[in-house]
Amino acid sequence: xxxxxxxxxxxxxxxxxxxxxxxxxxxxxxxxxxxxxxxxxxxxxxxxxxxxxxxxxxxxxxxxxxxxxxxxxxxxxxxxxxxxxxxxxxxxxxxxxxxxxxxxxxxxxxxxxxxxxxxxxxxxxxxxxxxxxxxxxxxxxxxxxxxxxxxxxxxxxxxxxxxxxxxxxxxxxxxxxxxxxxxxxxxxxxxxxxxxxxxxxxxxxxxxxxxxxxxxxxxxxxxxxxxxxxxxxxxxxxxxxxxxxxxxxxxxxxxxxxxxxxxxxxxxxxxxxxxxxxxxxxxxxxxxxxxxxxxxxxxxxxxxxxxxxxxxxxxxxxxxxxxxxxxx
Amino acid sequence: xxxxxxxxxxxxxxxxxxxxxxxxxxxxxxxxxxxxxxxxxxxxxxxxxxxxxxxxxxxxxxxxxxxxxxxxxxxxxxxxxxxxxxxxxxxxxxxxxxxxxxxxxxxxxxxxxxxxxxxxxxxxxxxxxxxxxxxxxxxxxxxxxxxxxxxxxxxxxxxxxxxxxxxxxxxxxxxxxxxxxxxxxxxxxxxxxxxxxxxxxxxxxxxxxxxxxxxxxxxxxxxxxxxxxxxxxxxxxxxxxxxxxxxxxxxxxxxxxxxxxxxxxxxxxxxxxxxxxxxxxxxxxxxxxxxxxxxxxxxxxxxxxxxxxxxxxxxxxxxxxxxxxxxx
Numbered sequence: 001x002x003x004x005x006x007x008x009x010x011x012x013x014x015x016x017x018x019x020x021x022x023x024x025x026x027x028x029x030x031x032x033x034x035x036x037x038x039x040x041x042x043x044x045x046x047x048x049x050x051x052x053x054x055x056x057x058x059x060x061x062x063x064x065x066x067x068x069x070x071x072x073x074x075x076x077x078x079x080x081x082x083x084x085x086x087x088x089x090x091x092x093x094x095x096x097x098x099x100x101x102x103x104x105x106x107x108x109x110x111x112x113x114x115x116x117x118x119x120x121x122x123x124x125x126x127x128x129x130x131x132x133x134x135x136x137x138x139x140x141x142x143x144x145x146x147x148x149x150x151x152x153x154x155x156x157x158x159x160x161x162x163x164x165x166x167x168x169x170x171x172x173x174x175x176x177x178x179x180x181x182x183x184x185x186x187x188x189x190x191x192x193x194x195x196x197x198x199x200x201x202x203x204x205x206x207x208x209x210x211x212x213x214x215x216x217x218x219x220x221x222x223x224x225x226x227x228x229x230x231x232x233x234x235x236x237x238x239x240x241x242x243x244x245x246x247x248x249x250x251x252x253x254x255x256x257x258x259x260x261x262x263x264x265x266x267x268x269x270x271x272x273x274x275x276x277x278x279x280x281x282x283x284x285x286x287x288x289x290x291x292x293x294x295x296x297x298x299x300x301x302x303x304x305x306x307x308x309x310x311x312x313x314x315x316x317x318x319x320x321x322x323x324x325x326x327x328x
Numbered sequence: 329x330x331x332x333x334x335x336x337x338x339x340x341x342x343x344x345x346x347x348x349x350x351x352x353x354x355x356x357x358x359x360x361x362x363x364x365x366x367x368x369x370x371x372x373x374x375x376x377x378x379x380x381x382x383x384x385x386x387x388x389x390x391x392x393x394x395x396x397x398x399x400x401x402x403x404x405x406x407x408x409x410x411x412x413x414x415x416x417x418x419x420x421x422x423x424x425x426x427x428x429x430x431x432x433x434x435x436x437x438x439x440x441x442x443x444x445x446x447x448x449x450x451x452x453x454x455x456x457x458x459x460x461x462x463x464x465x466x467x468x469x470x471x472x473x474x475x476x477x478x479x480x481x482x483x484x485x486x487x488x489x490x491x492x493x494x495x496x497x498x499x500x501x502x503x504x505x506x507x508x509x510x511x512x513x514x515x516x517x518x519x520x521x522x523x524x525x526x527x528x529x530x531x532x533x534x535x536x537x538x539x540x541x542x543x544x545x546x547x548x549x550x551x552x553x554x555x556x557x558x559x560x561x562x563x564x565x566x567x568x569x570x571x572x573x574x575x576x577x578x579x580x581x582x583x584x585x586x587x588x589x590x591x592x593x594x595x596x597x598x599x600x601x602x603x604x605x606x607x608x609x610x611x612x613x614x615x616x617x618x619x620x621x622x623x624x625x626x627x628x629x630x631x632x633x634x635x636x637x638x639x640x641x642x643x644x645x646x647x648x649x650x651x652x653x654x655x656x
């Protein structure tokens with residue numbers, strides 16, 4: 001029997017879940033829920049209804065896992081604790097500082113109603129969190145390093161767009177190769193913010209705007225840019241759309257630590273991602289964890305869990321015996 | 329209360345467990361068991377008894393997890409199913425083809441006696457198995473690549489030492505950089521055995537042996553060398569001991585797969601290790617999983633499990649709340 005999947009929100013993530021569910025034989029997309037007029041939302045899978053999100057509760061017995069594809073700023077803090085009252089739910093909530101609060105809200109509502117929620121599933125938080133957890137447990141006393149990119153940071157691009165005279169902008173976060181090499185080399189460096197990443201900005205100016213003013217506003221912006229080496233390129237809107245509309249991203253998590261009688265042996269554990277499409281990869285992770293969530297819910301677990309609570313075998317449709325034979 | 333650890337077998341792995349247990353505040357080494365005369369075995373930790381392995385059963389209520397540090401060829405197939413009758417046990421059994429049989433033997437004995445065993449814990453099998461499991465679940469339809477090295481292969485070194493005229497030898501398995509680069513580049517290559525690894529041999533000849541004969545015997549040896557590009561260096565025993573006694577190793581697991589409506593986006597998940605000491609890293613993994621094993625056993629689980637069955641959070645001494653706040 002297939003795992004019946006529902007999608008809430010049909011943007012980049014919602015579409016990604018749709019593709020990922022289609023790539024897994026044991027998944028069946030049964031409905032897409034939207035805040036827009038359902039008539040205006042065209043999805044790819046033939047025969048799957050698009051439903052007004054207000055009518056979602058009527059689907060509570062027809063969906064095994066509801067995958068929430070809203071944003072972390074305003075959608076998920078409301079939606080996840082609300083939907084877990086009727087469904088087993090999974091989200092990609094990625095505001096690290098607010099994870100404990102979000103967890104508590106989903107946990108309480110899930111326990112009260114007998115459902116299971118899984119939050120912060122994706123690659124960071126998500127797979128990068130796993131890499132940190134495994135690395136910390138295996139090499140106690142070691143050092144963690146996380147590098148992001150090369151990829152577009154939505155938050156930094158938005159910050160540039162708020163500057164007077166800027167029409168459009170994209171900001172790439174770029175890991176510094178020399179810093180990565182030093183970590184890989186076992187040098188266990190102490191790295192400042194500036195030494196880990198550079199920021200590269202592609203900016204479209206409004207008619208008559210002053211490039212020197214905009215460049216200075218960017219480079220001196222507190223928190224976002226002032227602690228980084230930042231490069232600013234002024235380009236046309238056409239060039240921005242043509243060359244900087246991609247959704248590629250990636251990054252590196254490294255754990256470096258020492259063992260032995262005199263701590264004389266160094267070890268490096270490295271996990272990295274190189275992604276052509278950030279939202280499609282994030283949703284591929286979500287869909288694999290939806291399978292695990294379904295299994296954990298069937299076992300009677302309620303409340304809230306994260307990727308740290310999930311046995312790896314639960315992500316797979318294969319039996320334990322098959323996995324031991326083919327992958328162990 | 330500390331987790332009380334016992335070690336069976338005091339070679340490179342046993343010593344590694346001793347160091348790793350000392351590096352974890354919640355672990356206490358309570359005894360080392362040996363087949364040798366206990367008087368002749370000197371361990372590093374003051375006050376910890378060395379006991380004849382025949383007397384191990386007397387310690388059944390004093391040890392939470394027994395870590396088995398024997399070899400996979402002849403020790404563990406006997407020891408693990410035997411020790412799980414009295415203890416919760418963990419081993420690093422690494423003969424991939426025999427894992428299903430080993431699992432079945434430990435599972436049956438553990439279920440019968442109410443203990444839990446965990447097998448094949450280390451880096452391959454172990455962390456590399458995890459990387460393969462996560463990668464396969466997240467990118468279905470993708471391709472797996474595993475590269476080993478640079479590091480000494482004990483099996484290949486032994487094979488060379490069996491050749492007539494060879495006094496001593498070390499064999500390094502070396503991943504081919506160009507093949508790794510092609511995978512990282514998203515080219516999804518089909519790689520032959522020869523294209524993935526080269527083999528580099530350092531050989532000490534016996535007095536009067538014929539180097540041409542030995543070199544030919546090595547390079548044409550079925551399974552071990554004939555499918556690889558192999559380099560043979562003849563060196564002195566002094567040079568071998570001085571420059572080739574290290575236990576460094578490592579490797580790479582990559583998963584490459586496509587997503588999207590037309591599978592137009594490629595993604596690379598890469599996990600790699602660069603280890604100064606293969607046995608010390610392996611035992612660092614064993615000790616972290618001993619913590620998880622202790623917790624799963626306390627929850628009432630019996631029989632046999634592998635790393636694929638263990639929630640990542642169980643490897644850590646930190647609470648779920650702490651992990652969510654600091655690592656997620």
